């Protein structure tokens with residue numbers, strides 16, 4: 632933890648952007664994750680407590696919705712217009728769905744944690760109060 636002045640996010644969209652990039656929603660510098668989907672207990676840069684999050688299964692639900700909205704139109708278009716061989720369909724679409732979900736899970740979880748942090752949910756009240764006090 633350093634004594635650097637906090638660079639608070641510009642509104643909830645700023646916090647979400649930091650979460651999407653895997654950065655601490657409070658300072659935008661430290662890493663939000665200590666492993667692929669494990670949120671760090673504290674920000675290594677500013678010391679912000681991040682263990683209060685309760686993302687649970689919500690990021691996975693969002694990733695399923697996003698992946699479906701991306702892939703289903705593509706699958707329908709390709710399968711009706713091009714009609715690829717069945718071996719290609721049964722290997723390509725599950726692989727693409729799996730890769731898309733893996734690519735989206737961490738950014739989406741980061742965004743969910745950032746929203747919880749910004750809203751002061753699940754023990755983030757002190758962080759919200761400190762941010763609001765600094766804005767006055």
Ligand SMILES: [Zn+2]
Nearest residue numbers: 655658674677
């Ligand atoms: Zn931080």
